[in-house]
Each structure stands twice: as structure tokens, then as C-alpha cells.
Amino acid sequence: MCRHIAYLGPPTTLAALLLAPPHGLLRQSYAPVDMRGGGTINADGFGVGWYPGPGVPLGRYRTERPIWSDPSFADLAAATVAPAVLAAVRSATVGMPVTAWACAPFTDGRWLFSHNGRISGWPGSVEGLAGTLPVTDLLTLDAPTDAALLWALVRHGLQAGRPPAEVLRGLVTTVAALAPGSRLNLLLTDGQTVHATAWGHALSVRVEPDAVLVASEPTDRLPGWTPVADHDLITATAGHCSTEVIADRTGVP
16 A cells, blocks of 8 residues: 655645655655555655645656655755645555556646555446546546546546535545445645545544644654544645544444
8 A cells, every 4th residue: 555645834845744754754665554455665656746835836756766766856855845745655556557657646737636545346346437537538547547547536526616525525435335445545635725535544634733744654753643533534724624424434444
């Protein structure tokens, strides 16, 4: 399984957020604590997206290399400052390609998206759901992976004008019904608000007076980290986080 993190708050360097913390994304790439569902490390690439400031296009960096072996990113991370970030390290599901284009975050306009988990029975279990997308969307997937398909479905809902929380809620429950046992931790942000689901995998949040962190695993041992209950959806802004139950937790794997 992958690891991902989103941050909203005072501008910070990517290095301070992802590389410097004692259990930041760098350490989670080679020494994750919770890899339920498969894998031991996150060595199949990584990516980060950031919002430099109002009116400035977001930046994105993706590669198939492990984060610990990319000196170019270390230099970039030390020099890049942003008030909003989404990043992920990848552990590819067996049979899926290891390419930069398969790495989160996926993007469209102001949106960044990541998926931590897997769709059970891929791809047959969601063949019908994929068929509901316009053919152009299917032909332009970043990669032939479950995460890229989930992003295409999220993007389609957003483009139809549906609220982000509604899009994630509906997608998770639909996929879970079609592919029981799927792990569907989704992370979505527009640089102002973070929406995230906990479904079959760990997720934690830390709210500070002027910031919020949402992460697969806490990045340090500082107080304030709160686990997100399985089958919950959170909506967070700097200094605030609200939670709603997506589905009955009875029988949660």
C-alpha cells in the first residue's frame, strides 16, 4: 500500500514537511509502520503537488524512483515553499506498471488527488463502473491502474458540479459494493480544503490553530494526532476538521 499526506497552513518548505520529520514521508517510504494489505516498503515512485500562492499554477513533481534515491528532489524540496501540499510514496500493486505517470498526485486544474489502497478483483470488478465514463476519459488515463481510474471517476463527478465530499462518499460506497475488501483511502484537495476517506486503511489528522495535516501515518510523536475511524470521511481546512460516517462500520475488515 502507498502512504500519502496533505498539508494546509503557513508556508513551509517541502523538505520541512516531507523529508525532515522523524517519521515523514521519506522515512515512511522505507520504514512504514502499517502496510496492511500487502507490501513492505514504498519504493515504486513518489510524487508531490503544491500550491505556490494565489493565482499561481500549482506545481507537481513525479518520478518512478524511490524518494530516498532522488537527490534532485532533495534540492527542489529545500527551495520550494508552499502553504498547501499533497504528496505520496507508492507501493505498486502486483501487475500494475511502475512509471512516473502511475504516481500520485493526479491533477486537473486546481485539484490534487491520491489513493492509498487497492481495488479488489481489479480490473474486472469495476469494468461496468469504468464503462460509465466518457471514452475520452478512459483513453487519457495517466496509467492503467486502479488509482488512475478512481481519479477519472472523481474528476468526472467534480466536473459535473457535485460537491467534493459527495463525490468521494458515493465513489467509495459504490466501489466497495462492487469489489468487497477494497482499500479506499482517498485524498483530495484544491489547496483550500482537504477531503479524505478512511476505508480499509489507517489515516490520522492533526489540527493546529492555523494548520492541518492529514496523513496515512503520523509524521512525528508530537501530541494532537487523532486516528480517523474506518469508514469515515473528513473535511479539513487550516485550523478545523469535521467528520462524517460514510457507512455502517459493522463488519469492517
